[in-house]
Amino acid sequence: MKTRILILFQIIVIVTFISCSMGLTNEEKTLINKGTANESFRVLLTTNAEDSLILRQKSQTIELTRDVGDLKLLIARMKVTLEAENGVGIAAPQVGILRNMFIIVRVDKPGMPVEAVINPVIVSHPDETVCFERDGCLSIPETSGNSMRYPWIEVEYFNENGEKIREKLSGHSRQDNFAAVIFQHEYDHLQGILFVDKLCN
Numbered sequence: 001m002k003t004r005i006l007i008l009f010q011i012i013v014i015v016t017f018i019s020c021s022m023g024l025t026n027e028e029k030t031l032i033n034k035g036t037a038n039e040s041f042r043v044l045l046t047t048n049a050e051d052s053l054i055l056r057q058k059s060q061t062i063e064l065t066r067d068v069g070d071l072k073l074l075i076a077r078m079k080v081t082l083e084a085e086n087g088v089g090i091a092a093p094q095v096g097i098l099r100n101m102f103i104i105v106r107v108d109k110p111g112m113p114v115e116a117v118i119n120p121v122i123v124s125h126p127d128e129t130v131c132f133e134r135d136g137c138l139s140i141p142e143t144s145g146n147s148m149r150y151p152w153i154e155v156e157y158f159n160e161n162g163e164k165i166r167e168k169l170s171g172h173s174r175q176d177n178f179a180a181v182i183f184q185h186e187y188d189h190l191q192g193i194l195f196v197d198k199l200c201n
């Protein structure tokens, strides 16, 4: 009897773990499906106490083979949000979805397309850092400051078609190309880190 209860308990633990760590939660699905593909999300702000707690949390991995429709809608709505806010990047936690995903304007590519970055990893970077001028964040109203960044990074992630990408991003000049800085700023959001944690002179 004891063994049976123990096995049942283990099954419950395993099922709970799988449902938490893999697919999107029901709350996440509800939030994503609250609007259509051309409706923006509300952007979470550090000036709101509840929002700021969410913005400080670490995000979870996305299972690319699950919730494909919801993920597509999330990306579409984040693109609308980014355009409405006139930004160059926005991360999923900024719209209340604590998942490892962001979209960025590829200022380093012709036509500057907006691309989704899913489950990113920074695989290498130099030891040196640069002080990037006038960083800003859609979640921190009316604030800008210089932030410490790597001048280049080598990254791995999945694009919105599920293809694995490995590339080197460089560019840390606001006037010219600052693709590497945009990536680092958004990547930090997935760790609960904001640019105001990295200020420099």
Ligand SMILES: [Zn+2]
Pocket (backbone or CB within 6 Å): 136, 137, 138, 139, 185, 189
């Ligand atoms: Zn930001």
